[in-house]
Each structure stands twice: as structure tokens, then as C-alpha cells.
Amino acid sequence: MEESQALAAFTALSQETRLRVVRLLVQAGPDGMAAGAIGEALGGAATSRLSFHLTHLEHAGLIQSRRDGRYIIYSAVYSVLAGLVGFLLKDCCQGHPEICAPAIAALSCACDRESNLVKSA
The missing domain is CATH 1.10.10.10 (Winged helix-like DNA-binding domain superfamily/Winged helix DNA-binding domain)
Incomplete structure (x- = not known):
């Protein structure tokens, strides 16, 4: 983006x-x-x-x-929304992925919750 x-x-x-x-x-x-x-x-x-x-x-x-x-x-x-998130995190970490891990985990967790809700409905 x-x-x-x-x-x-x-x-x-x-x-x-x-x-x-x-x-x-x-x-x-x-x-x-x-x-x-x-x-x-x-x-x-x-x-x-x-x-x-x-x-x-x-x-x-x-x-x-x-x-x-x-x-x-x-x-x-x-x-586009994914591109916006990618734009924010593009230069994150500077070779230290552990810095961005909490942000990535929060995104994954939210998506997992949503797909679990859909599966259980």
C-alpha cells in the first residue's frame, strides 16, 4: 500500500x-x-x-x-484493510520479529475467534 x-x-x-x-x-x-x-x-x-x-x-x-x-x-x-495493517507493520521489528509478535498474535487471535464463532453457529 x-x-x-x-x-x-x-x-x-x-x-x-x-x-x-x-x-x-x-x-x-x-x-x-x-x-x-x-x-x-x-x-x-x-x-x-x-x-x-x-x-x-x-x-x-x-x-x-x-x-x-x-x-x-x-x-x-x-x-485494503489487510494492506493498511501491513503498511503499519511493514517496517516493524528491524530484524527483531519478537518486537512485533504481540501485534501479530492479537490479529491471529481475533481471526481465530471469528472463525470459531462461525464454525459453532
Whole structure:
């Protein structure tokens, strides 16, 4: 990931509603969520306000949309999110992987929890 892409992503994520939307869509998985369901999950966010935030996130490449009948479904772009994490950790460690081990372990642990939840459902 280029620095300019990372800056655009961090700018988009620096606003509370947009950060909550991305986290919600990550939890929703690849199927994503309809815009109305996102608004409800955020406590009934106004449609115009939510649309503004969704557009901002989409322009930053963090989410994508697709039409499904009357609905617009939004989903996280996991490759971009992974690229953002990779950008942060790219120069980590300087030859000492033990320094980054806690960050890597936290990511692995979170992913393992999510896949275990899916398996048990």
C-alpha cells in the first residue's frame, strides 16, 4: 500500500461514525449489510448523513457497494484493510520479529475467534 492510500484510509477512519461502519462491516463478513441495516445498527442514523459517510469510506477503498434488487449492500474490502495493517507493520521489528509478535498474535487471535464463532453457529 502506498502512503497516499494509507493516508486516505486513515483520514476516512478518523471519524467516529465511519470507524463504527467499517467495524460493523468487518463483523458482517463478505455478505455485507444493506444501508438501512447499517443505519439501524448505528442507532437510526439519518439517511443523508449515513450516505455521506458510506461514500467517504467507499472513495477511500475501505468498503464497496453492490446493488441487490432495491437494496444497496455494503461490505468491507478486506484486502485494503489487510494492506493498511501491513503498511503499519511493514517496517516493524528491524530484524527483531519478537518486537512485533504481540501485534501479530492479537490479529491471529481475533481471526481465530471469528472463525470459531462461525464454525459453532
